[in-house]
Amino acid sequence: MTKSILKLKDISKSFSGVEVLHRVSFDLQPGEVHALLGENGAGKSTLVKVITGYHQPDHGDIYLDDALVQFVDTRDSRQAGIAAIYQELSLFPDLDVAENIFVGRHPQSFGLKVDWRKLYDEAHELLDSLGVTIDLKQKARHLSIAQQQIVEIARAFSINARILIMDEPTSSLTLSEVAELFALVNNLRENGTAIIFISHRLEELFEIADRVTVLRDGNYIATTKSKETSRDDLLRKMVGRTISSQYPKTEAPLGEVVLQVDQLTSEGLFTDISFEVKSGEILGMAGLVGAGRTNVAESIFGIRPATSGKILINGLEVSINSPQQAIGLGLAYVPEDRQQHGLIPAMQITPNISLPKLDDFAKYTWILNKKEKKFAYSAALQMEVRARSIWQLAKELSGGNQQKVVLAKWLSTHPRILILDEPTRGIDVGTKAAVHKLMSDLAADGLAILMISSELPEVIGMSDRIIVMREGFITGHFMRSEATQENVINAATKDVRIENLS
Ligand SMILES: Nc1ncnc2c1ncn2[C@@H]1O[C@H](COP(=O)(O)OP(=O)(O)OP(=O)(O)O)[C@@H](O)[C@H]1O
Ligand SMILES: [Mg+2]
Incomplete structure (x- = not known):
């Protein structure tokens, strides 16, 4: 040694x-x-x-x-x-990419002034070596x-x-x-x-x-x-036991089209996105980082409404301009960035889980009652959240357990359409199997699920159909039986754009 x-x-x-x-x-x-x-x-x-x-x-x-x-x-x-x-x-959300890379260590010329040129050059070089292009002047919050x-x-x-x-x-x-x-x-x-x-x-x-x-x-x-x-x-x-790490989706009878997206476009973000999700179906969305998948999800959920195109729920055209409206229409969205958008770190597990349902639980004031406690307890149990008690502060939980709390929260709204952005990000192999089983069960119960995932085995194992995005366009569409790692990667990296998918 x-x-x-x-x-x-x-x-x-x-x-x-x-x-x-x-x-x-x-x-x-x-x-x-x-x-x-x-x-x-x-x-x-x-x-x-x-x-x-x-x-x-x-x-x-x-x-x-x-x-x-x-x-x-x-x-x-x-x-x-x-x-x-x-x-x-x-x-730092308000500093740009290059500044964030060198924060506190800005290259200086003559020991005094920040050498901005050097800063951007070196940042460029670093990102280049990582094989990525990110706008160096983009603020971190975006x-x-x-x-x-x-x-x-x-x-x-x-x-x-x-x-x-x-x-x-x-x-x-x-x-x-x-x-x-x-x-x-x-x-x-x-x-x-x-x-x-x-x-x-x-x-x-x-x-x-x-x-x-x-x-x-x-x-x-x-x-x-x-x-x-x-x-x-x-x-x-x-x-301390043997487990299977993946739980392939069980066949569920597919029902009516619940969510239909028709030529959705948001200038500069994505173009002509069309797809549909049926009740009982999991539609996987694959693509490289920056392909625009999260943007599409956010626009369906009303966070950043699209500039043109249509969204239909159960065949009726709807306009969704806020997450509240989306929730009202039976949508739930488990965001990718759960720390920022999904979790209230300074609150306990219980209110974090029952927050979207508060109307059910508290009429006039916000009181944690027995019903809420029982509900949060069973949801936390189902997701295998590991904590001292359901009253522990969310910020004290391990990363993966925070993810589980956010999942539990959205599932508790009993949506008809569930959008999951990287559902098992940061979740350990054992619980991953539990999350996959849960998704499968939810689909079997008639939910329509749109799942964004960067993990190919997950996309391929869990989806009935897969669409692939690249740079804001849909570049591939596969049935479960035809999807392989290879053809999904090919579609995620190819230049041409496939017209008219349904
Ligand atoms: N500041 C804190 N206050 C109280 N408990 C904490 C704090 N930080 C961590 N813990 C607890 O310590 C334990 C270990 O957490 P840790 O974050 O190290 O787990 P981990 O192995 O990194 O898990 P994960 O894979 O989910 O990231 C957990 O039970 C967590 O709740
Ligand atoms: Mg950790």
């Missing part, structure tokens, strides 16, 4: 008396990609935050190059050469979540860290962006950078990680070379 670059010994951490890390040890070597694996709430992000000095451990030691260290805050660890991409994205993720990655890369920590960097990225990221990670590894990598996509771990450490309920379980383990072995270590 070579010398460790980072060593954790017996790290424990509690929040309000509840221990979430219990004597965890971890060893990181230069030039390795070391994956951290565990269910939602296992303690991965907390461990990351202990390493970067965001949290102080209650017990245990951290060694950098065999020397005992204590980071008082994240700036401290950054100075020691540790860069981290946190699970919660943390861009970026999609995947674009934000890419900016975070660029920012971490720009620091030239010796240790790079990535907490679910790929959760919103599609295959080709992940491939670019991995090429860069491989480069860094060859140059001796040590990398801690967290992902719920097991395939990725086998592709990129040299070693994998598994955590379960805040306990260290094992570290193995990824070459010497298997998917089943890792799953067993993670959950």
